[in-house]
Amino acid sequence: MRKICLIVLLLLTFSSVGFAESISFNGFNGFNENQPNLPKAKVVGVFLEAPITYVNNEKIRAMLPEKVRAIFPEYKFEIIPFDTTELAVRTYREDNRMVFNQYYSQPLNRKDIQQIGKQIKADYALFINISNGIPQVSSGLLSVSFKTTVTCDVRLLDIATGEYILSKQIIKDGKSTAVYAGVPSFDKAYNEAIEKALKELTIDTSSL
Numbered sequence: 001m002r003k004i005c006l007i008v009l010l011l012l013t014f015s016s017v018g019f020a021e022s023i024s025f026n027g028f029n030g031f032n033e034n035q036p037n038l039p040k041a042k043v044v045g046v047f048l049e050a051p052i053t054y055v056n057n058e059k060i061r062a063m064l065p066e067k068v069r070a071i072f073p074e075y076k077f078e079i080i081p082f083d084t085t086e087l088a089v090r091t092y093r094e095d096n097r098m099v100f101n102q103y104y105s106q107p108l109n110r111k112d113i114q115q116i117g118k119q120i121k122a123d124y125a126l127f128i129n130i131s132n133g134i135p136q137v138s139s140g141l142l143s144v145s146f147k148t149t150v151t152c153d154v155r156l157l158d159i160a161t162g163e164y165i166l167s168k169q170i171i172k173d174g175k176s177t178a179v180y181a182g183v184p185s186f187d188k189a190y191n192e193a194i195e196k197a198l199k200e201l202t203i204d205t206s207s208l
Contacts, residue, residue, distance in 0.1 A: 041078040045085045045122035047113055050130035059191050067198045072205055080120055088120050117159035129153040135186060145177040146186050150193035166203055172196035
């Protein structure tokens, strides 16, 4: 009889642990496609406003999605592909005659981002505006260096209300040095500055 009671007690204990783990897992996920009564993932669109040299830079195009995914965890947020957002921005600018030539377009403002966000069915828009100062050249006895300062203006917009949830500015320097007859790289200086800025960028998404 004691053995039977012990076995029943063990079974009840394991069942309770399994149930507790299940509740914890579902709560951590924030949503579950098999349980429609739980909240769905929020949709985030990423908007990059930057000189064409940044937008077409392969390293930056790879770096940005990685950083965004680290900020907006997969269990709670769905990230719209950057190419989709980029196409929506380009179409919006063309439709509203904001394109002057292949190198310059009228900058997007908050209402523009809100309208585009509604078109792509986003809940939030992460808007990153990258600009740089005039590159500086310095030389030593056996070396030449390029230095640039990059400013990342970061805004998180609530598409429904049109209000900024977050607004911050990060300023970082980047440098590229070559020795002897070598030539330093402006791209390397830019990339270093942007990488520093993105590394410092943090957003508390726990309340979203």
